[in-house]
Amino acid sequence: MTAKIIDGKAIAQKLRERLKREVDDLKEKGITPGLAVILVGEDPASLTYVRNKRKACREIGIRSFLFSLPETVSEGELVRKIEELNGDEQVHGILVQLPLPSHVNPANILPRIHPMKDVDGFHPLNAGKLMAGEKTFIPCTPLGISVLLKEIGCRVEGKHAVVVGRSNIVGKPAGQLLLNMNATVTYCHSKTADLQKFTSMADILIVACGKPNLIGAGHVKEGAVVIDVGINRDESGRLTGDVNFEEVKEKAGFITPVPGGVGPMTITMLLSNTIQAAKQIHRLPWP
Numbered sequence: 001m002t003a004k005i006i007d008g009k010a011i012a013q014k015l016r017e018r019l020k021r022e023v024d025d026l027k028e029k030g031i032t033p034g035l036a037v038i039l040v041g042e043d044p045a046s047l048t049y050v051r052n053k054r055k056a057c058r059e060i061g062i063r064s065f066l067f068s069l070p071e072t073v074s075e076g077e078l079v080r081k082i083e084e085l086n087g088d089e090q091v092h093g094i095l096v097q098l099p100l101p102s103h104v105n106p107a108n109i110l111p112r113i114h115p116m117k118d119v120d121g122f123h124p125l126n127a128g129k130l131m132a133g134e135k136t137f138i139p140c141t142p143l144g145i146s147v148l149l150k151e152i153g154c155r156v157e158g159k160h161a162v163v164v165g166r167s168n169i170v171g172k173p174a175g176q177l178l179l180n181m182n183a184t185v186t187y188c189h190s191k192t193a194d195l196q197k198f199t200s201m202a203d204i205l206i207v208a209c210g211k212p213n214l215i216g217a218g219h220v221k222e223g224a225v226v227i228d229v230g231i232n233r234d235e236s237g238r239l240t241g242d243v244n245f246e247e248v249k250e251k252a253g254f255i256t257p258v259p260g261g262v263g264p265m266t267i268t269m270l271l272s273n274t275i276q277a278a279k280q281i282h283r284l285p286w287p
């Protein structure tokens, strides 16, 4: 089987046009959605991501506010900035770009974001709500994956979803979201014995572990939907995922490329969550 390639960039573009109309409607009501981004230090990858996020905001009319803090910032100073933004009426969403420097513990920072402005869905209250299957902000990458599955007409109910990776920002919430959608979910990770045994049972395989080419054709069931969340840079600076694309595309039913798969959807869901935050703060209905 030769897989259909899931064009995340095109799907993201289509959704952004819809989101732009939502922003226009809000502006007519006198509300301009605003996203505050806190960037600590000057990690080149983070600088690129933040630039891309702000550009995406600008394109659909969301206001973005950038706060660049030095690498040496203290936890106290970061928390003070967050508290100031919690009280800022122009700001509906707050994002603290990860990773943070090693002297800053994210567990001391992320819970200080007001849960109603937590557009990343990383606040423990929102993570708990996702676990309980309640309405909440869902982390952008898992949410983007669920939208991709819907776009390709993949019905999740009753399917076996295997998630490789257990990070708090992708693997764990992706598995919980799929469970809420009535998938049977298996989590695999770096300590899993016989990874291939599990991945080859997957109807839906989500790979988010940061190991280039971890998943080859032998790991994949014929016709499976393969979602590659990996972002790795090779020696020449080229982006690759965690899946051996050339090999797996001959066997899977659907596959996301890197770049142009999950990444653009992640940013689109950040835009969507920011719009939802603005609606929620202004007590407008949101889905």
Ligand SMILES: Nc1nc(=O)c2c([nH]1)NC[C@@H]1CN(c3ccc(C(=O)N[C@@H](CCC(=O)O)C(=O)O)cc3)C=[N+]21
Pocket (backbone or CB within 6 Å): 048, 049, 052, 095, 096, 097, 098, 099, 120, 140, 141, 231, 239, 258, 259, 260, 261, 262, 263, 264, 266, 267
């Ligand atoms: N608080 C926080 N929230 C995040 O959501 C968050 C974060 N921190 N830290 C870093 C990761 C990574 N992430 C990506 C977003 C978009 C692309 C993306 O658009 N990628 C493009 C390629 C971009 C390029 O060429 O570098 C693509 O796959 O086509 C990738 C990665 C969000 N993250």
